Amino acid sequence: MPEVIAGYRSQSEAEFSFRQMKDTRVVSFSPMHHWTEHNIRVHVFTCVLALQVAHLMRLKARRAGLDLSVRALLDELAGIGETVLLYPADRGRPRAHRMLTDTSPLQDKLSDIFGLQRYAPRR
DSSP states (O other): OHHHHHHHHHHHHHHHHHHHHHOTTSOOOOSOOOOSHHHHHHHHHHHHHHHHHHHHHHHHHHHTTOOOOHHHHHHHHHTOOEEEEEEOOSSSSOEEEEEEOOOOHHHHHHHHHHTGGGTSOOO
16 A cells, blocks of 8 residues: 555656646746757756756755745746956956845855855855
8 A cells, every 4th residue: 555655646746747847937848949859859858857956956955944846946046146247457358256146035045055155255
């Protein structure tokens, strides 16, 4: 009996994942502008891989105390912006300073969980 329940739950999770692949705000198969079998396979592989990464990120956030859906997690992360300030140099290329835009407390926690400060400091 436990095997039947586990099988039923995993079927439900698989169906939910396929529904997420149709959701344009999560990981979407569409639009697919490919005609060759190879390119379609690569597109599908990329979508499945992206969904798997999103679920792993959700799991990491949950372990850190944030219970968000994949869609909510991706929406919050999408709201974190980066600004690049360019300062003129005496010679050569201008200096670039990267920093994150203002964020909410939830976005701050996600930034800490995923170590975004190593890519763009706060100030």
